[in-house]
Every structure is written in C-alpha cells, then in structure tokens.
Amino acid sequence: MLAGAAGTLLVLVLAAFALVRALNLLRGQVGIAWRYGLANIARRAQGSVTQILAFGLGIMVLLLLSLVRTDLLAAWQAKLPVDAPNQFVINVQPDQVQPMQAFLPRAA
Numbered sequence: 001m002l003a004g005a006a007g008t009l010l011v012l013v014l015a016a017f018a019l020v021r022a023l024n025l026l027r028g029q030v031g032i033a034w035r036y037g038l039a040n041i042a043r044r045a046q047g048s049v050t051q052i053l054a055f056g057l058g059i060m061v062l063l064l065l066s067l068v069r070t071d072l073l074a075a076w077q078a079k080l081p082v083d084a085p086n087q088f089v090i091n092v093q094p095d096q097v098q099p100m101q102a103f104l105p106r107a108a
Contacts, residue, residue: 016052020045
C-alpha cells in the first residue's frame, strides 16, 4: 500500500509539473483575464504543484476508502449465516430486557 501511495505521489508530482508547464505555454493563446490567471499559476509553480498534489492525494484516499469499505462489507456479509437477523438492539440494560422482549413481537 505504501508503494502504491508513493507511486501515486510520484505520478501526481510529474503530472502537476507537466500541467503547470502546459498552462504556461497556453498563456499566450488566451484572453487577457485568462493570461493573468495562468501567469499566476506559472509564477507560483511550486504552490500550484502542492495544491494539485494535495487534491490528488485526497481523491486517492477517498477512492481507497470506498474500495476498502465495499470489500469489508462484502466479506462480512459472506460470513453471515443465512438466518441471521437484519436488525439489532444495542445498549439494552438488564432492567430493559423484559420490556424490549414484549415490544419486539408487536413492532414486527
């Protein structure tokens, strides 16, 4: 996983530098407002690369979390018996067991 994160980091850094350089080349072909914006990106290239890197890593972490979440849920559901209940009651105190046992058949 660390190798994947390091590889992603390297790819993002290279892509960010290429994007900043490409935007700098594009600067002469756009209107005046865009020219100022693109010049600002090129002028602060390291800051722009850092921002692209941060967004890229954030998106990578979100995608990784969604993948791991899906895999964990699928593995957990595969281990459940067929007749497992699909509703649970937690934090029931000993003095609440009797009223809950009376309530559940009526609620179902």
